[in-house]
Amino acid sequence: MELKYGASREKPREDAAMQRFRGHRVGQFIHWGLYALPAGRWEGKDVEFAAEFLPRVAKVPQQRWEALANDFTLADFDAERWADTAVALGARYMTITTKHHDGFCLWPSAHTDFHMGNTPSGRDVLGELVAAYEARGIDVNFYYSVLDWRHPDWRFTLENDADNLAFARYLDFAMKQLEELAERYPSVKGFWFDGTWDESVKANGWWTWEVERMLKERLPGVVVNSRLRADDLGARHVDSNGLLMGDYESGYERRLPEPWDRSVAARDWEACMTIPQASWGYHQGPWAQSTLKHPWDVVDMIAHCTSLGGNFLLNFGPRGDGSMAPAEVEIARTVGEWLAVNGEAIYGCGYAEGWDYPGWGYFTRDSSTGKVFAVVTRAPASGRIRLELPTGLELVGLRLLGSGEYPFKGLADSVFEVELGGASNAGPRVFAVETSALAHPASEKEPNPDV
Numbered sequence: 001m002e003l004k005y006g007a008s009r010e011k012p013r014e015d016a017a018m019q020r021f022r023g024h025r026v027g028q029f030i031h032w033g034l035y036a037l038p039a040g041r042w043e044g045k046d047v048e049f050a051a052e053f054l055p056r057v058a059k060v061p062q063q064r065w066e067a068l069a070n071d072f073t074l075a076d077f078d079a080e081r082w083a084d085t086a087v088a089l090g091a092r093y094m095t096i097t098t099k100h101h102d103g104f105c106l107w108p109s110a111h112t113d114f115h116m117g118n119t120p121s122g123r124d125v126l127g128e129l130v131a132a133y134e135a136r137g138i139d140v141n142f143y144y145s146v147l148d149w150r151h152p153d154w155r156f157t158l159e160n161d162a163d164n165l166a167f168a169r170y171l172d173f174a175m176k177q178l179e180e181l182a183e184r185y186p187s188v189k190g191f192w193f194d195g196t197w198d199e200s201v202k203a204n205g206w207w208t209w210e211v212e213r214m215l216k217e218r219l220p221g222v223v224v225n226s227r228l229r230a231d232d233l234g235a236r237h238v239d240s241n242g243l244l245m246g247d248y249e250s251g252y253e254r255r256l257p258e259p260w261d262r263s264v265a266a267r268d269w270e271a272c273m274t275i276p277q278a279s280w281g282y283h284q285g286p287w288a289q290s291t292l293k294h295p296w297d298v299v300d301m302i303a304h305c306t307s308l309g310g311n312f313l314l315n316f317g318p319r320g321d322g323s324m325a326p327a328e329v330e331i332a333r334t335v336g337e338w339l340a341v342n343g344e345a346i347y348g349c350g351y352a353e354g355w356d357y358p359g360w361g362y363f364t365r366d367s368s369t370g371k372v373f374a375v376v377t378r379a380p381a382s383g384r385i386r387l388e389l390p391t392g393l394e395l396v397g398l399r400l401l402g403s404g405e406y407p408f409k410g411l412a413d414s415v416f417e418v419e420l421g422g423a424s425n426a427g428p429r430v431f432a433v434e435t436s437a438l439a440h441p442a443s444e445k446e447p448n449p450d451v
């Protein structure tokens with residue numbers, strides 16, 4: 001059907017900027033704002049919900065929430081140390097909350113009074129972060145919440161002309177802020193939009209189309225997530241013709257696609273994930289701190305996303321004083337040490353066409369060299385894995401990354417067995433899988449039926 005505000009292309013972007021984003025595979029998400037000060041606790045009580053939702057869940061009066069800006073002293077904020085955490089993690093890009101749902105801006109915006117300029121330090125947090133991360137070769141993306149609980153013209157729904165007039169003023173405000181971000185920080189590589197699920201935004205698909213157009217005009221190459229977009233009819237992420245809007249699908253929030261669902265690999269996509277079970281902002285309570293993910297589970301998620309051609313954006317919630325939480329830094333270090341040895345199977349890699357999901361982990365494939373890797377994140381109780389190669393191939397070598405040649409046993413045409421031995425304290429094993437064409441290939445196998 002004819003759409004004015006639908007997808008701007010039918011196929012994935014193949015320009016250099018998009019190829020760079022796609023090849024990054026691992027990003028550092030950062031949620032930081034006034035919510036890091038109370039850190040999930042209000043009036044002496046732990047509120048067992050995402051820390052960035054505290055003003056809504058605890059029904060904090062607006063003035064009391066705004067007064068937190070006076071305590072936002074940045075006493076221990078050091079952009080260099082944050083950037084060092086990204087290096088330790090092995091992240092190739094970082095996405096920072098410029099403005100979350102509460103409306104507080106991490107830059108001195110000319111379009112509101114609720115920003116860093118009206119805090120004790122007055123520091124331009126975004127400017128310091130862009131400088132520190134780019135000095136380390138790490139791309140910076142901006143998260144921006146369209147949803148704004150504080151702005152008087154925000155509307156969840158549009159019930160009447162007054163609502164329409166007010167929301168038009170809000171969209172104009174948000175557009176001006178986005179133009180301001182593009183103007184002030186022209187080296188930014190992407191925009192990650194959030195808070196676009198309400199009826200008010202879905203009824204203004206034109207505005208989401210205009211935002212994408214404006215940003216790409218001002219910042220050629222910039223990458224925009226699908227979560228910004230609604231089409232003429234209010235369809236989100238994917239337009240009413242079934243085409244992806246924006247440059248990559250960003251619906252996976254604290255969840256991943258099924259690892260066998262190879263249809264996911266047809267598009268660029270990214271999953272974002274918290275380190276605690278369910279808080280993006282720093283939450284000091286045992287409700288959050290008792291649920292921090294194990295580094296090897298983070299590695300599993302990274303390989304899972306890579307195996308289906310997606311990026312993985314791991315979230316960090318710095319504390320109210322600006323320091324990174326030690327437990328999160330430790331996780332970053334352990335994951336980064338694994339990536340230092342095994343990143344060959346992640347960075348610049350994606351879906352391995354023809355290599356069925358094996359169950360004990362994932363196959364990934366280097367998009368440039370075609371080299372295939374086996375990432376073993378769920379070693380079977382037997383201590384051995386079966387490698388089933390695409391028909392017509394035979395295994396000529398296995399190389400354990402960080403080590404060397406590894407033995408295997410042929411069981412049948414295209415089927416081989418690998419004795420793993422005991423658990424590795426260096427985390428999930430990764431094998432480079434070297435193959436050659438079988439001299440006498442068996443007949444083509446029927447693909448497993450989708451039962």
Ligand SMILES: C[C@@H]1N[C@@H](c2nc3ccccc3[nH]2)[C@H](O)[C@@H]1O
Nearest residue numbers: 031050052053194195253272280
């Ligand atoms: C990337 C994540 N998206 C935000 C969010 N807001 C929500 C409102 C309702 C349901 C889910 C939500 N996730 C979270 O606060 C975080 O920023």
